[in-house]
Amino acid sequence: MTTIELQQWRESFVERYLNKIDDMEISEELERAAKKIFSKRRTPRPCVIHSQEEMIAAVRKSVEDAREGRVTSSEDLDKEIETWF
Structure with missing residues (x-):
């Protein structure tokens, strides 16, 4: 995926999902889930x-x-x- 494609995908994701969140509890759950996902990132290859x-x-x-x-x-x-690896 190119940088431009990734940027477009992010913008689309934000429009489809994140901009529609109107509940603070859901926002907090999403933030916790995102922190879990980002903490599990693999070590980059050399x-x-x-x-x-x-x-x-x-x-x-x-x-x-x-x-x-x-x-x-x-x-x-x-x-x-x-x-x-």
Whole structure:
């Protein structure tokens, strides 16, 4: 989902549901439920926690390593990927 699609979906959700709430108890229940949902978010994958500059530097280093023949074996790569989840 693109950023624009997500923004449109949020606006639609607010119009369809949140703007129609006229009971304080329902508002409080929704807030508690939202807090539960957001507290259960998964840890982002490694590619999400690094800045763009860090990722670009890593790609450049990898390209240089490949040019010089320093590559990771498939087995080592599989082991590394398993640690991501």
